[in-house]
Amino acid sequence: MSKDWVVVAEDLVKTYKMGEVEVNALRGASLKIVRGEVVAIMGPSGSGKSTMMNIIGCLDRPTSGAYTLDGEVVADMTDDQLASVRNRKVGFVFQSFNLLSRQTALFNVELPLRYAGQMDASARRARAAEALKAVGLEDRMTHRPTELSGGQQQRVAIARAIVNEPAIIMADEPTGNLDSKVGREIMQLLLNLNEEIGTTLIIVTHDPTIAGQTQRIIRLRDGVVENDGMKNGGAQ
Amino acid sequence: MNLSQSILEALESLSSNKLRSGLTVLGIVIGVAAVIAMLAVGAGAQDSITGSISGIGTNLLFVFSGGGFGGETVRNPKPLTLQDAAAISDPFAAPSVEYVAPLLQGSFLLSALGNQTSTTVSGVTPVYFPMSNLTLAEGESITEEQQLGRASVAVIGPDLADALFARHDGLVGENITIDGQPFRIIGVLTAKGGGMFGSQDNAAYIPFNTAQARLIQRRTRDQVDMLLVQVVSADAVPQAVDEVSSILRSRHRTAIGADDFSVSSQQDFLDTATAITGVLTIFLGGIAAISLLVGGIGIMNIMLVSVTERTREIGLRKALGARKRDILTQFLTESSLLSLFGGIIGIMFGWLIAFIVEKVAIASGTPFYPRIGLDAILLATIFSAAVGLFFGIYPANRAANLEPVEALRYE
Numbered sequence: 001m002s003k004d005w006v007v008v009a010e011d012l013v014k015t016y017k018m019g020e021v022e023v024n025a026l027r028g029a030s031l032k033i034v035r036g037e038v039v040a041i042m043g044p045s046g047s048g049k050s051t052m053m054n055i056i057g058c059l060d061r062p063t064s065g066a067y068t069l070d071g072e073v074v075a076d077m078t079d080d081q082l083a084s085v086r087n088r089k090v091g092f093v094f095q096s097f098n099l100l101s102r103q104t105a106l107f108n109v110e111l112p113l114r115y116a117g118q119m120d121a122s123a124r125r126a127r128a129a130e131a132l133k134a135v136g137l138e139d140r141m142t143h144r145p146t147e148l149s150g151g152q153q154q155r156v157a158i159a160r161a162i163v164n165e166p167a168i169i170m171a172d173e174p175t176g177n178l179d180s181k182v183g184r185e186i187m188q189l190l191l192n193l194n195e196e197i198g199t200t201l202i203i204v205t206h207d208p209t210i211a212g213q214t215q216r217i218i219r220l221r222d223g224v225v226e227n228d229g230m231k232n233g234g235a236q
Numbered sequence: 237m238n239l240s241q242s243i244l245e246a247l248e249s250l251s252s253n254k255l256r257s258g259l260t261v262l263g264i265v266i267g268v269a270a271v272i273a274m275l276a277v278g279a280g281a282q283d284s285i286t287g288s289i290s291g292i293g294t295n296l297l298f299v300f301s302g303g304g305f306g307g308e309t310v311r312n313p314k315p316l317t318l319q320d321a322a323a324i325s326d327p328f329a330a331p332s333v334e335y336v337a338p339l340l341q342g343s344f345l346l347s348a349l350g351n352q353t354s355t356t357v358s359g360v361t362p363v364y365f366p367m368s369n370l371t372l373a374e375g376e377s378i379t380e381e382q383q384l385g386r387a388s389v390a391v392i393g394p395d396l397a398d399a400l401f402a403r404h405d406g407l408v409g410e411n412i413t414i415d416g417q418p419f420r421i422i423g424v425l426t427a428k429g430g431g432m433f434g435s436q437d438n439a440a441y442i443p444f445n446t447a448q449a450r451l452i453q454r455r456t457r458d459q460v461d462m463l464l465v466q467v468v469s470a471d472a473v474p475q476a477v478d479e480v481s482s483i484l485r486s487r488h489r490t491a492i493g494a495d496d497f498s499v500s501s502q503q504d505f506l507d508t509a510t511a512i513t514g515v516l517t518i519f520l521g522g523i524a525a526i527s528l529l530v531g532g533i534g535i536m537n538i539m540l541v542s543v544t545e546r547t548r549e550i551g552l553r554k555a556l557g558a559r560k561r562d563i564l565t566q567f568l569t570e571s572s573l574l575s576l577f578g579g580i581i582g583i584m585f586g587w588l589i590a591f592i593v594e595k596v597a598i599a600s601g602t603p604f605y606p607r608i609g610l611d612a613i614l615l616a617t618i619f620s621a622a623v624g625l626f627f628g629i630y631p632a633n634r635a636a637n638l639e640p641v642e643a644l645r646y647e
Contacts, residue, residue: 054641057555059554059555059640059641059644060639060640079559079560080559080560080561083554083558083560084557084559086554086557087556087557088557092555092556094552098548098552098555100549100552102248102249102252103248111556112556112557114241115556115557115562116557117238164557
């Protein structure tokens, strides 16, 4: 039975040049993720975890290897084509929220729609309001990030990540800047959204309790996939 | 993102750091204000000078002795004489010439009521007054009888009247002395402003024959300093120049291309004056433009700081799908808005400076009207917007070319 692969990465190699020295961040890592899966990517620092996340999130291109995201072959795209893929297919949730501090929650959530450039202003606002409602912030829409708690800020960031109905959500240590109670709430929100909307959720973390809540943990070490563990019978 | 969104966002971003934006704008304000004020002063000077040249009279030729610049040196040059004037007046030899007025000029000490002043005294024929557009505020002009009778009469300008009598009306019949000789005032001119050959308002005019006989002695009796020639119409000026030149050449027996006289038309003076004031305006405007350039560098500086400060924001926007063009537009909009605001405020400031210059000039007795042309405003606006764009391109490009991964990691 053929599966609905959303992320297909084969033999990814990423080499950075740091002055004279070449650093191999990835040395032939492969992974596949099915649509709707919840996956944790783990690994010690220097394992190539961040590089893997950047490539999966289309922020960066592999030096060699093939990568297909939701049917789009990413490897040879121009910067602007990559930007368009990020805009349509990827929702980012960052450890430090990365909200525009001068703008309202609504504006922050609208931003991806603005860059998509297909909707008029009122449709954009309606869609952004809907996304904020989905994360439980319907009464905080005109607040600025500085007027919101950390948990609320991360909720705004999650609303921003889902507003374009992306194929995958890339969450990079989403609870790293939050206390454990709020962290659990945010984690629960992400899992709920995955269940309700069916968006693939990829979490990069080194917190085992976070990883433990996912169906599958991919461990990286020294630039290759060391261990790819299914918990409840999964893809591979 | 469309334009109005970009402008709104840029405004929000600029207003979030008002002091910095304000200081940056100030640089452009000063530059544009300086350009506008300098161009206005230059245009005003041009108006004032060309106006006074036109005021001398229309269709006039000025004949001086001595060749023009750059001509061959003439051996044994002959001065202009009354006979030359008579020859030019010949309607058959010079049909384009209407009147000829010979002129003798000298600077003398004048006194009246114990006041003394030194100024230009011109010996003129009666026809000189209508030719030069000189009109009388009171009294009469010099008549043919006074001219022939070498009468000791004088027509004086209002400024001279003020200097000698502290008033410029009710002076007909008063006496003045010129170089120690008594003259009776028969008329006072209406004020006219500065002229080509010194102020016509601060001058005295006496009959030509009187001047020749008693005041202004030249090497030969018939010698004159200058001939004023009125041409029948403006169209006939070039033809009149040819006629006058050929008459004088044959009378002075000079070789072709080696004249011992020069004929200038009003237009020549206007052209020269326009060229000089034009250069002056460009010079002043150029100096002012340097300050605009400095303002532009200020914009570049601030935009570079802003790009560095907002590296993370740029990274985030890129992660969310902003293309290079979007980031470029965002920063160019900000820098253009800065310089546009600077331009608008600068135009108003420049206007104010020109206005103050005008008031100061009038208060100090020189009527002078700086003129702010539409061209100057357009130039300043376009130039300042271009400065904003030009100096914004580098920082904006730098922002647009940031790698999203590195920008997001930037602390």
